[in-house]
Amino acid sequence: xxxxxxxxxxxxxxxxxxxxxxxxxxxxxxxxxxxxxxxxxxxxxxxxxxxxxxxxxxxxxxxxxxxxxxxxxxxxxxxxxxxxxxxxxxxxxxxxxxxxxxxxxxxxxx
Amino acid sequence: xxxxxxxxxxxxxxxxxxxxxxxxxxxxxxxxxxxxxxxxxxxxxxxxxxxxxxxxxxxxxxxxxxxxxxxxxxxxxxxxxxxxxxxxxxxxxxxxxxxxxxxxxxxxxxxxxxx
Numbered sequence: 001x002x003x004x005x006x007x008x009x010x011x012x013x014x015x016x017x018x019x020x021x022x023x024x025x026x027x028x029x030x031x032x033x034x035x036x037x038x039x040x041x042x043x044x045x046x047x048x049x050x051x052x053x054x055x056x057x058x059x060x061x062x063x064x065x066x067x068x069x070x071x072x073x074x075x076x077x078x079x080x081x082x083x084x085x086x087x088x089x090x091x092x093x094x095x096x097x098x099x100x101x102x103x104x105x106x107x108x109x110x
Numbered sequence: 111x112x113x114x115x116x117x118x119x120x121x122x123x124x125x126x127x128x129x130x131x132x133x134x135x136x137x138x139x140x141x142x143x144x145x146x147x148x149x150x151x152x153x154x155x156x157x158x159x160x161x162x163x164x165x166x167x168x169x170x171x172x173x174x175x176x177x178x179x180x181x182x183x184x185x186x187x188x189x190x191x192x193x194x195x196x197x198x199x200x201x202x203x204x205x206x207x208x209x210x211x212x213x214x215x216x217x218x219x220x221x222x223x224x225x
Contacts, residue, residue, distance in 0.1 A: 004152065032211050043114070043200050043216030044153075051211060089152070093209045100152030 002027045004092050004101040012107045017080055021104045023073040023090030031093040035064050035075050038087045038103070047075070047088075080108045111136050114217035116201050122223045123191040131186040131220050133201030141204045141212070142184040143168070144176065146197040147219075153200065159184055160207065191224045198222070 004025045013019050025033070032051045036044035048057045048064040050073070056065050061078045077084055085108045090101040117132045135142065143158035155168030159178040173195060175187040184203075188195060201217040208214040 031209055034214075041219070043202075043218050045216070046213055049211050049213070095209050098155070098209060100154075102150060102152050 002092075002094065002097070002099050004090055004099045006088075006090050006101040006104050008104060009102075010105040010107070012109060013080055015080060015082060015108050015110050019077050019080060019106065021075045021077075021088050021090075021106070023075070023092075023101055025071050025073075025090070025092045025099070027071075027092040027094050027099050029094050030068060030071075031095050033064075033066055033073050033093070034091040035062070035073075036089040036091065038089060040086070044089055077106075082108050082110065084108050113137065114201055114203050114215050116199075116217035116220050118220060119218065120221050122225065123188070124225055125191060125193060127191050129188050129191070131188075131199055131201075131222075133184045133186065133217060134182050135184075135201075135203040135215070136182065137203060137205075137215070138181060139203040139205050139215075140181070141207050142178065143202050144174070144184070144186045145200045145202065146170065147200060148197050156186065156199075188222075191222075193224045196222060196224045 007022045034049045035047040038044040050066045063076045066073045087103040087105050089103045092099045114135045140161045144156040145153040154170050157176040159165045165176050199220045204212040204214040206212045
C-alpha cells in the first residue's frame with residue numbers, strides 16, 4: 001500500500017535553532033518528492049521538488065534530502081525564524097497519483 | 111498574476127443545501143484539481159481536469175460535481191451538502207500533470223461548515 005508518513009507530528013523549537021523533519025514513504029514506482037509549507041489558514045506553497053536522481057536540494061534556509069534506496073526524505077531548517085511556524089507537508093508522486101503526508105506542525109518560539 | 115483564487119473564503123451551509131465553490135487561475139495551466147483537507151489526514155483529491163472539457167474523479171468524488179468549460183475556471187459543486195463535507199477545500203493548478211515535476215500552485219482555501 002502506498003503511504004507517506006511524517007514525523008514528528010508536531011515540534012516546538014526556539015528561534016534561531018535548527019530542526020529536521022522526516023518523511024518515510026512506501027510509494028512505488030517513485031517519480032518525485034515534494035515538500036510544501038502551509039501557513040495557518042492558507043494553501044500549501046512548494047519548497048522543493050526532487051526526482052530520483054537528486055539527493056539534496058536547497059531553497060534558502062530549507063534543505064531537503066532524499067535517499068531513494070531507503071525511501072526516506074528529510075527537510076532541514078537552518079536558523080529558524082518565527083515565520084517558519086507552519087505545517088510542512090511531504091508529497092510523493094508515482095506517475096499516476098500524488099500521495100500526501102499528514103504534515104509536521106512546527107512552532108518557533110522567541 | 112493573481113495565481114489561483116478561490117471564493118468564498120468561508121461558507122456555512124445547512125444539510126441538503128447546494129452550493130458552488132469557485133476556482134480560477136490566470137497562469138494558463140492545463141491541469142486543475144480540487145482537494146479537501148481534514149484534521150489528521152493528508153490532502154485528498156476530489157476531482158481533477160487535464161484541460162477544458164475534460165474532468166475525472168479522484169479519491170473522494172462522491173457528493174461533488176465539477177465542470178471545466180474554460181482553461182481558467184474549475185468550479186466545484188456540492189449537490190446536497192452533508193455534515194461529512196465539512197472541511198477545508200483547496201483548488202490547485204499546474205502547467206501539466208503534477209505527477210511529473212511540474213510545480214503545483216494552491217489557492218487560499220475555502221472553509222466549509224455544514225450544520
